[in-house]
Amino acid sequence: MLQMLEPLPADPILGLSAACHADPNPDKVDLTVGIYKNEKGECPVFAAVQEAQQSLVNEETSKAYLAAAGDGAFNQGIQKLVLGDGSGALADGRVTSIQTPGGCGALRIGAEIVHAAAPNAKVWVSDPTWPVHGPLLGSVGLEFRSYRYYDYATHGVNFDAMVSDLAGAQAGDIVLLHGCCHNPCGADLSLEQWRVIAELAERQGFTPFVDFAYQGMGVGLDEDAAGLRLLVSRLPEVIVASSCSKNLGLYRERTGAAVFVCADAANARAVLSQAQSAARRVYSMPPAHGALLAGRVFNDDVLGALWREELSAVCERINGLRSSLRHALESRCGGNFAFIETEKGMFSFLGLSAEQAQRLRNDYSVYMLDSSRINVAGVNAGNLDYIAEAVSGVL
Ligand SMILES: Cc1ncc(COP(=O)(O)O)c(C=O)c1O
Numbered sequence: 001m002l003q004m005l006e007p008l009p010a011d012p013i014l015g016l017s018a019a020c021h022a023d024p025n026p027d028k029v030d031l032t033v034g035i036y037k038n039e040k041g042e043c044p045v046f047a048a049v050q051e052a053q054q055s056l057v058n059e060e061t062s063k064a065y066l067a068a069a070g071d072g073a074f075n076q077g078i079q080k081l082v083l084g085d086g087s088g089a090l091a092d093g094r095v096t097s098i099q100t101p102g103g104c105g106a107l108r109i110g111a112e113i114v115h116a117a118a119p120n121a122k123v124w125v126s127d128p129t130w131p132v133h134g135p136l137l138g139s140v141g142l143e144f145r146s147y148r149y150y151d152y153a154t155h156g157v158n159f160d161a162m163v164s165d166l167a168g169a170q171a172g173d174i175v176l177l178h179g180c181c182h183n184p185c186g187a188d189l190s191l192e193q194w195r196v197i198a199e200l201a202e203r204q205g206f207t208p209f210v211d212f213a214y215q216g217m218g219v220g221l222d223e224d225a226a227g228l229r230l231l232v233s234r235l236p237e238v239i240v241a242s243s244c245s246k247n248l249g250l251y252r253e254r255t256g257a258a259v260f261v262c263a264d265a266a267n268a269r270a271v272l273s274q275a276q277s278a279a280r281r282v283y284s285m286p287p288a289h290g291a292l293l294a295g296r297v298f299n300d301d302v303l304g305a306l307w308r309e310e311l312s313a314v315c316e317r318i319n320g321l322r323s324s325l326r327h328a329l330e331s332r333c334g335g336n337f338a339f340i341e342t343e344k345g346m347f348s349f350l351g352l353s354a355e356q357a358q359r360l361r362n363d364y365s366v367y368m369l370d371s372s373r374i375n376v377a378g379v380n381a382g383n384l385d386y387i388a389e390a391v392s393g394v395l
Helices: 012-022 047-059 072-083 102-117 133-138 159-166 191-204 226-234 265-282 289-299 301-333 338-342 354-364 384-394
Strands: 095-100 122-127 143-148 174-178 207-212 238-243 256-261 347-349 373-375
Touching (some): 047 301, 072 289, 102 207, 122 159, 143 159, 159 191, 174 191, 256 265
Parallel strands (some): 122 174
Antiparallel strands (some): 347 373
């Protein structure tokens, strides 16, 4: 039976990263996969996480399963992190969450819940969006629609087109929004634009589903959550897929949460029971290690303060790299690369053709996606000039 199966082509992002890994050129640059890298090109463990890990190793007495909803301290911490300490929805007890294997697990559990509640719901996704959204939400059986989002000519959000397309989103539909640091384009909505989306949701009755994988990587933990919190302050229902992969550096520990803001506390209890049942069907129990570390960081004043400091240094560094890259490209290539500095998070499109992106790989060993999406955190002082020279070479 297994012999029926043919090999599939490599994942477009992971395949390119593997090709870069195998490239013998000592000057090679990997701008593909979305992991944060420090000046040495390493993806470090946060000191606060190291400390939490040390104490966990000393104190952990059991490896018994967590509950299907995951760790209580983690769930409480993530709800506050996402919605803010002063959230009215939290105070009203109409929020629930389930710990998931990463943000991907949260997207999947969120999709399962949507499908259980409204099997004919359409999911509206931005064009472009993260390519994994399709399989993660689509495999549950939900149908997709897309709304225009990024304008490649202006390197900004085409908000008029977005609003016009979302006119088709109805009650019972889901609109998937990137909470901050849009992947792949880095162009985020302004607070005023979030307000307009909240008004559309109120008027048309669709439910926002916010993919929140980069909280704290754009401007700051609270600033990055402002749009999502505005939705929550105005709407009865919002779903959030939160990830600790980037902002706590817990990538391989698969740590995230699906957070459900519900109409009232009784509905929140119903949603939690459905989410637990969905988890049981898909992976049964969440992994413990990352969530126990995150829970310790969230709930310990000293570790929490250390983590916030480290995360803001990461965020500042990314924004510094954006500025350096903009200026290096403008001085080498001419033209206007100001958009790199105004976009947020780890990703931007450089605005190159697929053919130019391929020449960058083949002639310079500078690896980016064919769309010219780069991971800004792959840039450092040692490769900045080389990247700018290579881009100028293909332009
Ligand atoms: C847009 C987006 N959503 C969700 C995720 C989920 O990541 P993870 O499952 O590693 O937490 C990612 C990770 O790259 C992402 O870029």
